[in-house]
Amino acid sequence: MLTTVLSHRQLSPGYYRIVLQPPAGTPRPRAGQFFMVHVSPSNDPLLRRPFSLHDIYDDGSFALLYRVVGKGTALLSHVQVDDTLDVLGPLGNGFETIQTGITHILVGGGIGTAPLMGLSREIKRTDPTGRVEVFLGGRGEGDLLCGGDFELLEGVTLSQATEDGSCGLRGYVTESLEAFLKGHTGPSVIYTCGPTPMMREVARIAAVHNVPCYVSMEEHMGCGMGACLGCVVPIRSGNGDEFEYKRACVEGPVFRSEEVMWGAQ
Numbered sequence: 001m002l003t004t005v006l007s008h009r010q011l012s013p014g015y016y017r018i019v020l021q022p023p024a025g026t027p028r029p030r031a032g033q034f035f036m037v038h039v040s041p042s043n044d045p046l047l048r049r050p051f052s053l054h055d056i057y058d059d060g061s062f063a064l065l066y067r068v069v070g071k072g073t074a075l076l077s078h079v080q081v082d083d084t085l086d087v088l089g090p091l092g093n094g095f096e097t098i099q100t101g102i103t104h105i106l107v108g109g110g111i112g113t114a115p116l117m118g119l120s121r122e123i124k125r126t127d128p129t130g131r132v133e134v135f136l137g138g139r140g141e142g143d144l145l146c147g148g149d150f151e152l153l154e155g156v157t158l159s160q161a162t163e164d165g166s167c168g169l170r171g172y173v174t175e176s177l178e179a180f181l182k183g184h185t186g187p188s189v190i191y192t193c194g195p196t197p198m199m200r201e202v203a204r205i206a207a208v209h210n211v212p213c214y215v216s217m218e219e220h221m222g223c224g225m226g227a228c229l230g231c232v233v234p235i236r237s238g239n240g241d242e243f244e245y246k247r248a249c250v251e252g253p254v255f256r257s258e259e260v261m262w263g264a265q
């Protein structure tokens with residue numbers, strides 16, 4: 001579909017938020033779904049790049065949050081307001097239907113924070129009195145994204161951690177999560193997105209504390225439509241070490257953490 005760029009701005013060095021207006025009648029995306037974006041008006045690069053739904057607004061426009069890491073994202077950063085962007089989606093399964101009356105724990109590492117903003121809004125809509133605990137982590141202050149936006153949401157508590165101690169607690173975001181869970185009782189669910197080692201540690205902590213956990217796997221993607229098998233994730237298929245590969249773009253990108261064979265990646 002052809003979308004129109006409504007706004008595009010740098011949040012911190014290398015991190016951008018772009019807001020797109022899709023054509024009327026486009027299905028409303030769910031938190032955890034993603035879009036394949038054609039980042040340049042030419043055929044170079046040929047392959048679209050995947051980006052999670054970051055936020056969605058009442059008028060149907062939606063935001064992507066991205067970090068410049070290579071050619072495609074560098075080209076995307078030059079797109080201007082009123083430009084047209086060719087976008088495929090929404091794609092993928094998104095986060096599981098949100099339960100009510102529980103504590104929702106969101107854990108984001110760096111750009112992995114992107115899908116958690118829309119998710120926190122979806123949770124507040126579905127479970128207005130529910131407790132939402134957001135844990136954000138990054139190397140330094142510049143990698144902590146959208147803290148102020150999360151704090152604007154009623155009933156959301158924010159904890160931040162940086163590896164260099166420049167903002168929030170010094171250390172890994174997973175240490176803050178573990179400390180919280182040690183003092184927490186009552187039903188909870190964890191949603192996480194970020195670097196694989198971080199999600200793997202979140203999955204371990206969730207298992208120790210017996211909390212259901214959903215991970216959004218940001219694998220490399222070719223087609224985003226199930227055809228190229230470039231995005232497969234090893235998913236447990238029995239009680240032992242057996243697994244099968246599932247496509248993150250179709251069967252994911254969100255999986256239950258205990259289904260993922262972290263060691264086989």
Ligand SMILES: Cc1cc2nc3c(=O)[nH]c(=O)nc-3n(C[C@H](O)[C@H](O)[C@H](O)COP(=O)(O)OP(=O)(O)OC[C@H]3O[C@@H](n4cnc5c(N)ncnc54)[C@H](O)[C@@H]3O)c2cc1C
Binds near residue numbers: 066071114
């Ligand atoms: C489902 C999904 C959702 C995503 N959501 C977001 C998002 O919301 N915001 C965002 O900034 N990024 C997101 N990504 C990652 C994003 O797609 C890549 O950063 C982007 O495709 C890089 O394109 P490029 O041309 O700039 O970099 P390239 O030139 O293709 O690569 C530059 C460097 O980045 C590495 N890289 C590329 N893709 C990935 C990846 N998926 N994981 C880890 N390293 C990668 C390459 O190995 C290389 O070292 C998502 C990926 C997936 C699969």
Ligand code: FES
Binds near residue numbers: 228232
């Ligand atoms: S990206 Fe091609 S099958 Fe998933």
